[in-house]
Amino acid sequence: MLEKIVSRIENPGIKLIIKYIQAEGKQIKKVFAIAVFGSVLGAFVPLVYGKVIRMAGDGTSAIEHILLLVLMWMTIDQVRNWTTRYSDRQGVYASWNIDYNLFMGSLAHLIRLPMSYLSEQRLGKTVQRVERGADSLGRMVRDVLFSLVPHFLSLVFSFALMFWIQWQLGILVLLTVVFYTLAMTSSNKKIVALNRENRKIWEAAWGHMWDVTANVKAVKANTNEGFEIKRIEANFEKCYSNERRAQNLRNKIQTYEHLIFGGGSVFTLASGALMLRWGMIDAGGLFSFLGYIQLAYTPFSRLAHNWRFVLETLVIEERVAKFLDEKEEDYESGERMRFTGDxxxxxxxxxxxxxxxxxxxxxxxxxxxxxxxxxxxxxxxxxxxxxxxxxxxxxxxxxxxxxxxxxxxxxxxxxxxxxxxxxxxxxxxxxxxxxxxxxxxxxxxxxxxxxxxxxxxxxxxxxxxxxxxxxxxxxxxxxxxxxxxxxxxxxxxxxxxxxxxxxxxxxxxxxxxxxxxxxxxxxxxxxxxxxxxxxxxxxxxxxxxxxxxxxxxxxxxxxxxxxxxxxxxxxxxxxxxxxxxxxxxxx
Incomplete structure (x- = not known):
């Protein structure tokens, strides 16, 4: 089934990512299962919060029941923390393997390419592309992949339970999220475009550095140290200029995030207070709802950040995939024998x-x-x-x-x-x-x-x-x-x-x-x-x-x-x- 889906994907970067992630399939499935379990457990914590507040407030619940709920709350929290630590640790191991496999596979591919290709390339540029691709894919697996599904599930559970507790307040939170999504979409496109341009400049700069170090004797013999330093500086200045622009856009998105989520939270809290006064929600329900706001905003913010990172990684992996598509020399076919003759x-x-x-x-x-x-x-x-x-x-x-x-x-x-x-x-x-x-x-x-x-x-x-x-x-x-x-x-x-x-x-x-x-x-x-x-x-x-x-x-x-x-x-x-x-x- 997965093979059919992959065959229909046109983006070479996505195909490359799926290929190397599949190689760690057993480990990734195990980590996913643990992470999802922790995410599901975490979704019940605000409900327990609200239940404790409600029982403590009505004056009729036995202290034993309240303590039991507090114990349940602490147990859920500890188990959830363990699943987070475990998935993080195993995610690091899996990312190391993926990083290693892509890097070594790419270097093996480089060595097997024909001279007709190698003679036309700056090898420093190619090696830098490979190294960056392996590092980015490993980081994506470690920092994004294993948090993607848990964060998504946390978001789904949070919204489901918010709508169950008080659907009018749920609509307010949903509108806040939609507004934030629209605000960051345009900036994300600009960041991806800058990263695509930066990759080309960065690889060219590293290719030039490779040339300089390989010919350092000629540089010294002709007293061209200053000239080469200026050329290298010019290349990297272009990179840093683009990176500064991209970082300004990221900062802009973070500003939007604080303003929109902060304003949305204040507005929702004020609306909740009015509903509490009008009897549309009790104190325990409002407390649980506020917990779910935090449980929704945090994973959504991380999902948004991860999505930007995925888009940036795709730019890098597309260039690695293009390199890996170059045809290798055929070392397998043909006759093997000691030859003689003219x-x-x-x-x-x-x-x-x-x-x-x-x-x-x-x-x-x-x-x-x-x-x-x-x-x-x-x-x-x-x-x-x-x-x-x-x-x-x-x-x-x-x-x-x-x-x-x-x-x-x-x-x-x-x-x-x-x-x-x-x-x-x-x-x-x-x-x-x-x-x-x-x-x-x-x-x-x-x-x-x-x-x-x-x-x-x-x-x-x-x-x-x-x-x-x-x-x-x-x-x-x-x-x-x-x-x-x-x-x-x-x-x-x-x-x-x-x-x-x-x-x-x-x-x-x-x-x-x-x-x-x-x-x-x-x-x-x-x-x-x-x-x-x-x-x-x-x-x-x-x-x-x-x-x-x-x-x-x-x-x-x-x-x-x-x-x-x-x-x-x-x-x-x-x-x-x-x-x-x-x-x-x-x-």
């Missing part, structure tokens, strides 16, 4: 998005198994993009790529990438141990100290890891993005990671940064060990590397214009020779 690019064309310029144009290339191919060309001609397509980071616009004659789209994505290792020119390390950063190439072997040390030795990294500068050896923390390691040391850690992965296909984006002669020697020796018996693609920047390749692929303006060995291409007197003559390669 890699072929068959008329491959690629562009970013549907309307972007073509980055690669009609690429046709065959790379033999265990062959080393150097890809050269000016910056921006599509060298890195060509290599990224092998790992299926992006979908082809046209054509296909095959391994052993099989289209890579038919391979299981996890299996495909597990047989590919990338050694980037600037390895971004985790702020963790050297051991973890090496084991990241094959994380299942993180406890295999022997294997980690073997690949570290093979990559000429073991000596510096166990040297004087690293007092904790393999447990040394490398700092944010590996800041405590030199360029040569990071390169050797990257090579060790690739060796531990033991890939069939190796992708090497050769470092352009100048290394000292000793680091250069170690890195080159480590690379020679890594390349053996693997199909290797090198985005080459060194002439020495290019000369050693089995095949050189020259790219220009997104196309392959020359293929051959060094001497052959020099003899052709084409683009490759021009690159060499212009010293586009390092020695």
């Amino acid at each position: 890699i072929e690019f068959d008329d491959v064309t690629f562009r970013y998005g549907e309307s972007g310029n073509e980055i690669l144009k009609n690429i046709n290339l065959t790379v033999k198994e265990d062959e080393t191919v150097a890809i050269v060309g000016e910056s921006g001609v599509g060298k890195t993009t060509l290599i990224d397509l092998i790992s299926r980071y992006y979908s082809l616009t046209k054509g296909k790529i095959t391994i052993g004659g099989k289209d890579i789209r038919e391979w299981n994505l996890d299996s495909l990438r597990s047989q590919i290792a990338v050694v980037p020119q600037d390895l971004s390390l985790f702020n963790d141990t050297i051991k973890l950063n090496i084991a990241y190439g094959n994380i299942e072997r993180i406890t295999d100290d022997s294997a980690i040390k073997d690949v570290a030795r093979a990559s000429y990294a073991h000596n510096f890891i166990t040297g004087e500068g690293f007092v904790n050896g393999y447990d040394q923390i490398v700092g944010e993005r590996g800041v405590k390691l030199s360029a040569g040391q990071k390169q050797r850690v990257a090579i060790a990671r690739a060796l531990l992965r033991d890939p069939k296909i190796l992708i090497l984006d050769e470092a352009t940064s100048a290394l000292d002669s000793e680091s250069e020697m170690y890195v080159q020796q480590a690379l020679e060990a890594l390349i053996k018996s693997r199909t290797t693609f090198i985005i080459a920047h060194r002439l020495s590397t290019v000369k050693k390749a089995d095949k050189i692929v020259v790219m220009h303006d997104g196309s392959i214009v020359e293929i051959g060995k060094h001497d052959e291409l020099i003899a052709r007197n084409g683009i490759y020779k021009k690159l060499v003559d212009l010293q586009s390669f390092q020695a």
Whole structure:
């Protein structure tokens, strides 16, 4: 039944809220039952008040009966307090679970999204959206959900009993509530509109902060601290300006509440006093009625506040739902096997998005198994993009790529990438141990100290890891993005990671940064060990590397214009020779 109702809901924020609340269904039902029980008990308290006043006033009731009613009153009050404490405590536990499930589910979704999405986003903005969404949903469950039904029941019982005690006075209270509802509706709409605008600005501000912290060295190097602080201040000032306007509207609603409810209570009390004088109600009934006014106004005020919070939360959850609707990469389908054979690019064309310029144009290339191919060309001609397509980071616009004659789209994505290792020119390390950063190439072997040390030795990294500068050896923390390691040391850690992965296909984006002669020697020796018996693609920047390749692929303006060995291409007197003559390669 609930599934049918949910399927008809169009608002993505509501669907998201229901989905995660359903996951805690058993706990929530239990808390609801306790909270409702306490709410029903609380509805009888003013009746007991009135009964005590009536019995004490008529002078005929036995003192034992009055004391019994007082005892009943105290018992009901204590049980009601217990149900409130219990539902509050269990509500906190349920909200923690919902917060955790949404946050972890969203982060898992983020990691599984394709590069085509991630490369277009500010990740700080996305993470902030997720964090805010999880926190708001948890707070809504804790502060709103478990009080919603009890407050609503208190309101219904209060009005029912007020009309039962004195229906004319009940109409006065009802008119007060209706008047308040009309007064706050317009302000609520304005608050929601401001919150919707604020969410976009807030996420953009956090995205910018993420960029600044990730590039803090560039900020300092260019002495742009003041410039960035002003940009961040400008974003947050917009947020705070909107928030101040929203808070003014909330204060306005609270003012309406005090004036309308206060005025309504005074008017109702005066009317009740007149009715008491005219014999239309007795003292006990009036006392009970006044108790029910309080019992009605308090939950209605909280319901109104909760409704505003629900509307504000919906704005946030709509944006989280939009993010969660992004299609993940498919890690499940396709064949899982160790592949062999040649890699072929068959008329491959690629562009970013549907309307972007073509980055690669009609690429046709065959790379033999265990062959080393150097890809050269000016910056921006599509060298890195060509290599990224092998790992299926992006979908082809046209054509296909095959391994052993099989289209890579038919391979299981996890299996495909597990047989590919990338050694980037600037390895971004985790702020963790050297051991973890090496084991990241094959994380299942993180406890295999022997294997980690073997690949570290093979990559000429073991000596510096166990040297004087690293007092904790393999447990040394490398700092944010590996800041405590030199360029040569990071390169050797990257090579060790690739060796531990033991890939069939190796992708090497050769470092352009100048290394000292000793680091250069170690890195080159480590690379020679890594390349053996693997199909290797090198985005080459060194002439020495290019000369050693089995095949050189020259790219220009997104196309392959020359293929051959060094001497052959020099003899052709084409683009490759021009690159060499212009010293586009390092020695």
